[in-house]
Amino acid sequence: MDIQDNKNLIFVIILAIILIFSFTFTSEISLYFLLLLLLVVLIILFSFYPILGVYLMVFLYPFNYFEFIYGQINVPYVDLVGLVLFISWGLKKIYWHFIGKEKLSIADFPMWFLMFLFVLSAALSLINIERELLLTGLKYILRPLIFFYLIYVILPFNIIDNAKKLFQVLKIMFVLGLGLSLMGLWSLAFPPIEGLRRVVPISILGIYPLGTNHNLYAEVLVCLIPLALILFWQEKKDLFWKNIYLFGALIMTGVNLLTLSRAGWLTIALQIVILAILKYRGEIKKLLVNYLFYLGLAIITPILYLMYRLLTSYVVVSSNLNRLKLIEIAFDMLADHPFIGNGVGTFITVVSQVQWYIIEYGGALDAHGFVFKTLAEVGVLGTIAFILLLVYPVYLLIKGYQKSLNHNYNWVVLGMLLAVIGVISFQLFGTGYYIAKLWLPIGLGLATLKIYKLEFIKK
Numbered sequence: 001m002d003i004q005d006n007k008n009l010i011f012v013i014i015l016a017i018i019l020i021f022s023f024t025f026t027s028e029i030s031l032y033f034l035l036l037l038l039l040v041v042l043i044i045l046f047s048f049y050p051i052l053g054v055y056l057m058v059f060l061y062p063f064n065y066f067e068f069i070y071g072q073i074n075v076p077y078v079d080l081v082g083l084v085l086f087i088s089w090g091l092k093k094i095y096w097h098f099i100g101k102e103k104l105s106i107a108d109f110p111m112w113f114l115m116f117l118f119v120l121s122a123a124l125s126l127i128n129i130e131r132e133l134l135l136t137g138l139k140y141i142l143r144p145l146i147f148f149y150l151i152y153v154i155l156p157f158n159i160i161d162n163a164k165k166l167f168q169v170l171k172i173m174f175v176l177g178l179g180l181s182l183m184g185l186w187s188l189a190f191p192p193i194e195g196l197r198r199v200v201p202i203s204i205l206g207i208y209p210l211g212t213n214h215n216l217y218a219e220v221l222v223c224l225i226p227l228a229l230i231l232f233w234q235e236k237k238d239l240f241w242k243n244i245y246l247f248g249a250l251i252m253t254g255v256n257l258l259t260l261s262r263a264g265w266l267t268i269a270l271q272i273v274i275l276a277i278l279k280y281r282g283e284i285k286k287l288l289v290n291y292l293f294y295l296g297l298a299i300i301t302p303i304l305y306l307m308y309r310l311l312t313s314y315v316v317v318s319s320n321l322n323r324l325k326l327i328e329i330a331f332d333m334l335a336d337h338p339f340i341g342n343g344v345g346t347f348i349t350v351v352s353q354v355q356w357y358i359i360e361y362g363g364a365l366d367a368h369g370f371v372f373k374t375l376a377e378v379g380v381l382g383t384i385a386f387i388l389l390l391v392y393p394v395y396l397l398i399k400g401y402q403k404s405l406n407h408n409y410n411w412v413v414l415g416m417l418l419a420v421i422g423v424i425s426f427q428l429f430g431t432g433y434y435i436a437k438l439w440l441p442i443g444l445g446l447a448t449l450k451i452y453k454l455e456f457i458k459k
Contacts, residue, residue, distance in 0.1 A: 039084065046088035050159045051168075053085035057155075058172050061436040062180070062220040066209035078436055082151035089155060108158055110446050114389045115149050121382035122344040128336075129343030140345030144434035152436050156443035163409075163451055167234075169444065170227050174245065177224035177252045180210070184217055184255040198260040218264025219430055221256040222422035223441050225249055226271065230415035263429035270425055271418045278401070279414060322361055323368045329354060330372035334379070341379035350376075370433040390424050393442050400454035409452050416445040 046053040060066065060078035067074045096102040106112065122141050129137045160166050184199035191197055199217055201210040210216050232245035256264050329351055333342045342350065351357060352364035367373035370390075374383040397417040404410040419441045427433050448454075 042084045043088045043091070046085050047092050050085060050089055050092075050155075051165050053081060053088070054156060054159050054165075054169065055172055057081045057085065057151075057436075058169050058440070059176060061440050062176070062216075063209035064432075064435055064437070065211045066207065079147070079151070082155065082436075083147075085155055085159075086151055089159065109154060110157055111149075111153070111389060111392055114385065114392055118378075118382065118385040118389055119145060121340065121378045121385045125337075125341040125344045125378045125382060127340060129346060133343065133346060133349065137343050137345050145344070148434050148436075148439045152439035153443040153446065156440065157446045157450065160444070160447040161451065166412075166444075166448060166451055167231075170231055173224055174228050174231055174248055177221065177228060178248050180217065180220060180224075181248075181251045181255040184258065188258060199255055199258040214259045215261045215263060215430060218256050218259045218261035218267070219423075219426050219432055219437055221252050221259075222264060222267045222271070222426050223419045223437070225252045225256065225268070226415045226418035226422060228252060229418075230412050233411035233415070234409075263426050266429075267422050267425045271422050274421060275414075275418060322365070325357055325361070326351070326365060326367055327369075327372055329357065330367055330376040333376035337379060339379045339381055341375070341377045341382055344377050344382075347373060347376050366431045368431060369429055370427045373431075373433060390442075393420055393445055394424065396449055396454075397445050400449045400452070403454050404452065407452075412448060413452070413454065416441075416448045420445045 042053075057078055060076075060081060063078060064076050066078075067076050068080055093102070093104055093108075097104045119141060122145055126134060126137045156169075160169060183202055187200045187202045188197065192200065192202055198214055200214045201208055201212055201216055210220075228245055228249035232242060232249060235242040235245060253268065256268060330347070333347070333350060336342060347367050348364045358364065367376060370386065371383065374386050378386075394417070397413060397420060401410070401413045401417055404413045423438050423441050427438055432438055
């Protein structure tokens with residue numbers, strides 16, 4: 001159903017939301033009643049217009065620290081929106097299945113077998129978990145492991161079913177990228193903390209929705225830059241907007257570099273190399289032959305100098321030592337249980353029990369890089385399963401790109417491929433392996449293949 005089909009329904013739902021928020025919080029019961037009414041309204045809205053839920057989820061996807069907090073409960077709003085959307089989508093799919101309108105199919109769940117293998121390996125790892133942590137391990141399998149697959153892969157894949165919806169998503173992400181870039185430039189001009197000046201997240205009304213670490217900026221932008229380039233490549237008629245998209249992509253790239261995130265720099269470099277190999281091989285070769293010396297003077301020399309200053313600063317040296325210590329702990333855990341691991345979700349718990357680490361660094365941190373995380377928690381078997389889960393969508397996108405070489409949507413597939421490779425590469429150094437920042441782009445990539453009938457054609 002298109003949004004224009006029933007404006008009265010939209011009006012009634014908006015009016016209901018306004019009435020709900022007009023309740024006064026005079027008691028705890030009124031709060032529960034308000035939340036229940038809001039949940040019902042959102043489920044009804046997303047049942048009729050699920051794409052609205054996807055749009056909202058896409059806009060919120062980087063803000064993992066923008067959370068709903070009540071008592072001991074704290075949940076990112078993007079996860080709440082995704083959960084409500086999944087309930088709406090699931091109920092509608094079940095209803096349609098029973099009335100015969102549209103049957104549930106295994107085709108609605110791409111990569112289900114690889115996901116099953118990863119979840120199975122996580123379940124096997126519970127054999128080695130301490131008894132008091134068993135319930136925590138079981139909860140970890142449900143959320144985040146199964147949760148990220150259902151919410152950020154299955155929903156985009158099924159709901160984004162045409163190119164118009166896909167490009168609306170890309171435009172939302174472009175606006176998001178521009179907003180984040182402006183926030184980053186503000187942090188550079190007016191640093192929130194003293195020390196090494198670089199782009200860092202800033203607070204909004206006392207909240208740090210993106211987090212507080214500069215890597216969290218780069219983690220998002222390595223995805224948004226290729227998606228902005230899709231809009232630039234596909235815009236054929238309006239020169240103004242074509243220039244806007246290009247300008248936006250360049251601004252995002254500059255902000256990414258100004259984060260001084262080594263993972264961000266390496267990921268951007270990898271994306272540029274892949275783009276050059278796949279699409280600009282002839283032009284790059286000619287450029288290098290004629291202007292190699294000048295490029296070295298203009299680009300490579302200052303970058304090498306900046307890298308030297310960055311790598312020899314106290315902040316970076318301390319960060320490197322911290323990462324090495326975490327890797328050491330990860331390999332110690334791997335040595336204890338090499339095949340099935342020490343138990344899913346236990347890495348931080350183990351680190352918190354290492355006294356010398358806590359004394360030196362003050363608190364437990366998660367593993368930097370999904371390889372060390374999975375090796376420690378789910379062993380070699382789980383690590384292989386997780387790598388397959390990451391490599392398979394890249395393989396499908398490469399196949400899709402090759403099939404689309406003679407079509408005008410070739411650029412869309414290429415941009416998605418670069419975005420997916422970017423977010424996966426970043427997680428070789430990051431800690432966002434089970435959240436929207438990694439898996440939403442993968443879901444969008446699979447949806448793109450389905451839309452252009454390159455893979456996942458429903459029977």
